[in-house]
Amino acid sequence: MKQISVFLENRPGSLYEVLYKLKEEGINLRALSLADTAEFGVLRFIAENPEEIVEKLKKENFAATLTEVLAVGIEDRPGGLAEVVGILTHQNISIEYLYAFVSPQGERAYVVLRVEKLAEAEKILRENHIPILDKLTI
Amino acid sequence: MRTTPLWDEYYELLPREELEKIQLSRLKKVLIRAYHNLPYYRNKLEERKINPYDINSLSCLSHLPFTTKEDLRQAYPFGAIAEPLRNVVRVHSSSGTTGTATVVGYTKKDIESWSELAARALSSYGVDEEDIIQVSFGYGLFTGGLGIHYGAENLGATVVPASAGNTLRQIQIMKDLQITVLACTPSYALYLAEVARENNINWKESSLRIGVFGAEPWSEEMREDIEKRLPIRAFDIYGLSEVIGPGVAFECETKEGLHISEDHFLPEIIDPQTGRTLPPGEEGELVFTTLTKEGTPVIRYRTGDISSLNYETCACGRTLVRMKRVFSRTDDMLIIRGVNVYPSQIESVILSFEGVEPYYQIVLTRENFLDQIEVQVEVAPQFFSDQIKVLEGLKKQIEEKLKTELNLSCEVKLLEPKSITRSEGKSKRIIDLRKKEEIS
Structure with a gap:
């Protein structure tokens, strides 16, 4: 199964920006985890049509990638x-x-x-x- | 009014007419040496069809070509050294690795002159053989530590070569060895005072009395602040490795500008745009010609420092010209914790990593009186990994390479792609927030 990961800067609003984009695209999240360090975070989630989602996110200048899980x-x-x-x-x-x-x-x-x-x-x-x-x- | 002794009464009080005679004779010699021994400068002279043997007055100086930092970089490693290496007893180098570094060579005589110049400066601050001086400038390729060290030994003071870093130990040494003179960057002095305060150090018991500060610009407000926090009189010392190191110019008790040791260095102020020589009093780029240096003589070296010259005899009696304290530069060179850094050096490190975009921003702050540098870079979308350890590894690798390249610890911050503003032409890559926080 393919998981989508998105890089998040450590600043208020960075998670919301991704989630808002996903909402706009009508993407329903099936599973999600948020990893954080002192410096930055990584949002990982499972949703349908992951390839398409990653392309859309990249177009919006998010650093997003697919990982086999x-x-x-x-x-x-x-x-x-x-x-x-x-x-x-x-x-x-x-x-x-x-x-x-x-x-x-x-x-x-x-x-x-x-x-x-x-x-x-x-x-x-x-x-x-x-x-x-x-x-x-x- | 002068209460401190002159180290070199003859040269420090020399009437200008006599000084200029000495300068001219030395200028002629250095030009001829440069012509014969420095190919990069000989080319410049020949391009302009200047015969160095024609120079017969100090006013001819303004017709001579400049030497730039780029010339010295291109001459790396030994092309700017005018002596056979067997006569060179030491080299110093500005920060940066191959390609961006400049190497300066010193003969035995150069080291002696430099020791004299640094002693002149220390003497004007009131340092003498009874003093115990803690040299907390970095020792090494940087000229700060060894320059003051040799000057203080020459003067007969007791030198404690503490070098930079390990602040608690510095304070311990200061107390235990009854240090009377502290030499370091002004921002480090403030940091040291702060750490001492946190550790309840009572300066009333200390013997400290004089501070020798340089290697970075500092304001009058900062001087007041240092003098409030430490029981010292704080003096400015100026120098740059391309010219010799600390001791090119020094403050006297009047603290109205820095006396340039004109028997060794011929100063000019030029318009940094046109290169035209500016009259005394006008502000512009400071340019030096070394008159006695054997190892690496420089003719009309453009320092990039903005200053002006005042030829009036000083209240201290010295006839040596005074340069205004340097607060700004003509180029984008940054001085961070006393270390000279060009944004281009940071850029070349960033460009060598595939995991980040070739855009960056440098944010300078002052935390607890110490300069902090944060280099912000964007994660390249194609490099981005779901694994934290890969991203942290990237951050660490960039930090390590910056440390090697700049000789300075930087914090690297990874940003989302396209979060740094793109702009045509010059983008605002440096955000310097230090000045606002200087007086807190």
Whole structure:
């Protein structure tokens, strides 16, 4: 699955400018995380038609990029996330970052993972019967 | 009125007529040496069909070609040195790496003259052999530290070569060694005073009495501020490595301009646009011809500093001309914590990185009396990564390269693309917020 990342300057209004643009374009965010450092931030999100969104953002002078990430479904219970991370850890696969959210209807939670060895991670998760999503339609 | 001794009574009180005779004879010699030993200057003379042997009065000076910083840069590394290297005992260099740096060579005699000049300055401030002087100018390629060091030793004072940095230790030394004279940049003196205040240092117990400040422009208000915060009388010292280093000119007790040691340096004021020599009193670009330098003589070197000359005999009795304190420049050179920086140096670093756009902005502020430099650059959209560590790595790499290039720590700030205003021609790349904060 493709994630969109946008560079944010560390100043009031920089997040709003991106969100306003997305609103104008009628883009619905499926999942989102905001990473920050003392100097700047990075907004990461999942939405439909990511290629198109990135082109639109670039036209508006945002630094935006696409990244291949894994979205996996896990059971919404204690230890659900630990199980997935455990599988990757045993295979020595490093996780760059992840963000998670629960589905309002079901008993599932979803995790978006950015890992170093994506193909390998995907394979090992499938082998362990962890559902990999190719679309976030909740 | 003069209460401090003259270091070199003969030259400091020399009537102008006699001084000019000495200057002329020295000028003739230096021109002939330049003609024979400095190819870059010989070319200039030949282009203008000037025979150096024809120079027979000081007024001929205004017909001679200028030397610019660019000439010295192009002569890198040794093209501006007029002596065989075996006669050169030391080199100093202005900041910048290959291509932007200038190298200046000193013979034994040059080091001796320089020590004399720095001693002249220190003596006029009232420094003598009883004093213990802490030299907190940087030691190294920069001329500040070693220039004052040799002058103070020549004078017979006790030198503590503290160099720059590590402020708490500087204060400790000052207390423990009963320092009487502090030599550093004026902004560092203020910073030091501030750190001392935070650490509850009581200056009443200190022996400090004189401050020797230079390497950056500072106002009368700043002088008052320093004298209020530290128990010292603060004096200005002027110099530049291309001419010799600190000691080209110095204040006396009257503090009405800086006396130029005219037996070694011939000053002029020119219109920076036309190059025309301006009459005494008029403001313009300060130009120096070295009269005694062997290693790197310069003829009509354009300093880029704005000043004016006052030939009236000073209340202190010295006949040496006084230059007005320098507050501005003709070019875009910045002086940050005493270090000379050209925006073009910063630009070349930025252009060497693919991850950022070739647009930048330099923001200068003064925090706690110390200059801070922030270099703002735009993240290139094609380089932008979702990984924080990649962006932080880029920022760090640029900071490290700037540090190597400028010899100065800069803060790099990553901005969104197109956030720096594009404009045709000269864009406003430097935002200097220091002056407003000087008196706080």
